[in-house]
Amino acid sequence: MAMVVDDKYGAAIAIILSSLSVAFSDVVVDSMAVERARGESQYTSGSIQSLCWGSSAAGSIVSAYFSGSLIETYGVRFIFSVTAVLPLLTSAVAVFVNEQPFTQMRSGRSVKDQEELTVFSAALEHAKDQTKYLWKTIKEPTILLPTLFIFFWQATPTSDTAMFFFSTNKLGFQPEFLGRVRLITSFASLAGVGLYNSFLKSVPLRTMFLWTTILGCLLSLTQLLLVTGANNQLGISNEWFAMGDSLILTVLGQVSFMPVLVLAARICPPGVEATLFATLMSISNGGGVCGGLLGAWLTQLLGVTSQNFDNLAFLLIVCNATSLIPLPLLRSIPTEVDIEFNILKSDAPFEDLDHNKRT
Numbered sequence: 001m002a003m004v005v006d007d008k009y010g011a012a013i014a015i016i017l018s019s020l021s022v023a024f025s026d027v028v029v030d031s032m033a034v035e036r037a038r039g040e041s042q043y044t045s046g047s048i049q050s051l052c053w054g055s056s057a058a059g060s061i062v063s064a065y066f067s068g069s070l071i072e073t074y075g076v077r078f079i080f081s082v083t084a085v086l087p088l089l090t091s092a093v094a095v096f097v098n099e100q101p102f103t104q105m106r107s108g109r110s111v112k113d114q115e116e117l118t119v120f121s122a123a124l125e126h127a128k129d130q131t132k133y134l135w136k137t138i139k140e141p142t143i144l145l146p147t148l149f150i151f152f153w154q155a156t157p158t159s160d161t162a163m164f165f166f167s168t169n170k171l172g173f174q175p176e177f178l179g180r181v182r183l184i185t186s187f188a189s190l191a192g193v194g195l196y197n198s199f200l201k202s203v204p205l206r207t208m209f210l211w212t213t214i215l216g217c218l219l220s221l222t223q224l225l226l227v228t229g230a231n232n233q234l235g236i237s238n239e240w241f242a243m244g245d246s247l248i249l250t251v252l253g254q255v256s257f258m259p260v261l262v263l264a265a266r267i268c269p270p271g272v273e274a275t276l277f278a279t280l281m282s283i284s285n286g287g288g289v290c291g292g293l294l295g296a297w298l299t300q301l302l303g304v305t306s307q308n309f310d311n312l313a314f315l316l317i318v319c320n321a322t323s324l325i326p327l328p329l330l331r332s333i334p335t336e337v338d339i340e341f342n343i344l345k346s347d348a349p350f351e352d353l354d355h356n357k358r359t
Helices: 008-037 044-074 078-098 111-138 141-154 160-170 175-200 207-219 225-230 238-266 273-299 312-322 328-332 334-358
Strands: none
Touching: 008 044, 008 078, 008 225, 008 238, 008 273, 044 160, 044 175, 044 238, 078 312, 111 141, 111 175, 111 225, 141 207, 141 238, 160 273, 160 312, 160 328, 175 225, 207 273, 207 312, 225 238, 225 312, 238 273
């Protein structure tokens, strides 16, 4: 995209390939984080996830601060060049990854054929074992039930699209101001990670999900002040209210999302860490997509458009009220004792399988 792409089809292909590469490396990094979180306490697992997502938030701050000015000064293709080089630096991390590949030697063949057969047969056998083990793992109630909770927790309808059009078309927020809001929310994400890591990573997961959901519902209703114009009556401008509201909701949103990561990391059994964690995060993202579709359906049903915001306040109330629906499913979240027992239970068959392969 920095040197060759000049049409929309080339841009689409380049974006797909770059997204695929980022997703691939992201799954590998997640698996490494999950491996280190397994067998550890919720406190330690929370620290690991806080480090990962704190680093991500710090990178977002740098991106939000420099991207706009660099584009204006050097142009779009220069930014593409920079963003192409930076991921190459992360490949140096592979030098520090200590792995012991599984090999299985066969007799009665030449050395070359033996090596080729070893690689192919080992990969095929490993893939079959992984698939069987993954399916068996997903069917476990201690993993299936929390996964369903995560999906429904993310699948509640949202009013984000309607609020975006309200902010730009009704309130007249310009791209420059929206860029400042993005920078503030990046700082807020980092603050949310720090808040969780410092004070909340030892709080039981059920308690965290309960109170973050209730607080999120109540605080999100403050957007009604902006929609109805009540903030102006209180002497708060639309811009300051929007920035403050985004700051608070982003901090709370990051704090509420951290337990999802900790839960997903801790319930992953050995051997399928990357695949299962990626599956759980895909299910979580799928729930978010469903929530966006439900929000779009409600938006259309209530007649809210890019120019008509008469029922936007009611849409906000409905979306925030429905965020409380998954709360009865909190009992499906395993306790600390349940997680520890599941870790011991899942380790045993995997260790036996690995021992049989080596012998």
